[in-house]
Amino acid sequence: MSINLFSNYPLSWKPVKATLTRPYYQGLARQMRADINNGLLLPGTKLPPQRELADYLDVGFTTITRAYKLSQAEGLTYGVVGKGTYVSPNVKTDLTITHQDNKNIQELGFVSSFESENGALQSTIINIAKQKKFAELLNYEHPTGIPRHKKIATRYLREIGMNVNQQNTLIASGGQNALTITLLGLFNPGDKIIVDQFTYVNFIELCRLRGVKLIPIPSDNDGIRSDLILKACQNDVIKGIYLMPDCNNPTTEIITLSRRKEIATIIKHYDLTFIEDDYANFLNLFREVPVIKLSELVPENSVYICSMSKPLASGLRVAFMRVPDRYKLQIELAMFNSTVKTSALDAAIVAEALENGTANKIMHRKINKLLVANQIFDRVLEQQVNAYNATSFFRPLHLKSKQRGDELEKLCLDNGIRIFHSDRFLVGPRPDNSFLRVSLSAVEEINDLTTALKRLKSIIL
Incomplete structure (x- = not known):
């Protein structure tokens, strides 16, 4: 009979073996997901070394290896060679980005395409509908x-x-x-x-x-x-x-x-x-x-x-x-x-x-709007424009705060701004630099962008 020497060992995660279902490696991955969702395992947490966790649970080393590999495949964790396995920074975030219809929220998250230009296609659509081969x-x-x-x-x-x-x-x-x-x-x-x-x-x-x-x-x-x-x-x-x-x-x-x-x-x-x-x-x-x-x-x-x-x-x-x-x-x-x-x-x-020629006209107008939008971003948020981002549909706003991405997104949303943190786009370990991706093309009118960016500045700074 094995003696468990890790009962009182300060592991960062202590799965309950009695609740695990077979096969154990799948049960461990399920319990990890549940503990993450319940807040028992926080983003960025370093998981126990595989051998220590195997000894603690009195299971084979390969069981833990397979569980960790499964957790990585599901996006729950990531591994760093020579350092260990960590809970992903964006694991509790619903990553998928979609459009939202709340008119009380100023949209700086979803990157749309200056939808006010869509009307320029109306005559083209009408002409197509009139064609004999429609x-x-x-x-x-x-x-x-x-x-x-x-x-x-x-x-x-x-x-x-x-x-x-x-x-x-x-x-x-x-x-x-x-x-x-x-x-x-x-x-x-x-x-x-x-x-x-x-x-x-x-x-x-x-x-x-x-x-x-x-x-x-x-x-x-x-x-x-x-x-x-x-x-x-x-x-x-x-x-x-x-x-x-x-x-x-x-x-x-x-x-x-x-x-x-x-x-x-x-x-x-x-x-x-x-x-x-x-x-x-x-x-x-x-x-x-x-x-x-x-x-x-x-x-x-x-x-x-x-x-x-x-x-x-x-x-x-x-x-x-x-x-x-x-x-x-x-x-x-x-x-x-x-x-x-x-x-x-x-x-x-x-x-x-x-x-x-309609497409060319729309593209020209969008280029001009992008130039203006990026100039507004630089002026309000005191950023420096350069050649490669002068016509971007979005811009990164770099942060000094180490606050978690989901918390910062919620703070902005509670103050009427929808924004997305770099954690949402991150694959693997979180680097020292983090930022907000600020959409410049989702506002209905270009003048609304100044108001939205000023509000964002007041929240962040």
Whole structure:
């Protein structure tokens, strides 16, 4: 009979063995989830070393190892090599970001797309409805996009810097749908994808649903660190990498050309599947020196996603995809079996707007609004604008406080401001720096932004 020497040992977590169900490793993961939800295990807590917890519970070491691995797969914890396992900072946060309709709350959280510009599409929609072949937009044909729409999409992709042809172009039901079908088609549960330390929150949630593990990599002044990407590939089996090279959400960082070339070399060497999420693609039309898309450096390894929500209207669920031949069949099968087909009506509106010049006018107005919005942000919150964030849809507001993200979000919400803390976008351990992601494009009128930012300043400072 074993003697438990850890009964009075000050472990940071003491699961109750009598309440565990078999298999024990699953029961431990369930009890961990319950203790986190009940406030017994707080975000950031370092869990007991695996051997000590195994001795305390009088179970095998591998049981604890499997329990900790399961907890990481579920997003409850993260591990730091040589330091241990910790409860995730955002574990108690409902990560998914959606629009809210409370008119008494000033929206600085959800990043929309200047919805006041949507009315400019009305005449385009009316013209489409009058066309003789309008009814054909409502059938099952051409599930990945009508050829004419693909032709226009291909032209637009070339304008923003992508070398594409009609055969490699697919039309998906928005950027989120494009990410979903890419994960379904190209990745399996247990696969590992490298991401920015702070990354797009809805992608984090998609990977949790798919059972894909994310490997976070921090950044320096040139963007995500290529030396640490290389080290991760050398030490582990990595399947893919997901990035927003032109404007990271939520940090607004842009990866420099030299860093893109370094990352491209690693992608080629390890034959990684690269997912480029280019949600702010239209900004390349207005840059004095357009950026070179990372996908252009690794075309045979890249799934390039060009969402049209920010350039035109968020309610038009349309995204253009550039997919190499090696991935095309898998992506199409995932699209057929999850979406059936992309709305040809939505695609027709986008295509027609690109053809008749309406899209260009909307994009011009949005650029001007972004310039004004970023100037307001810099003035009210005393920030310094630079070249890469002068036209961003959101900005990071760096914090000196170490207050937990969920607590700070609630404080702001109680004072009439909806805002999102960097913990919500965090993969892995919490760094020393934290910030708020401040949306600049969700207010109904640009003048309302000044009022909202002043209120935020009074709450935070």
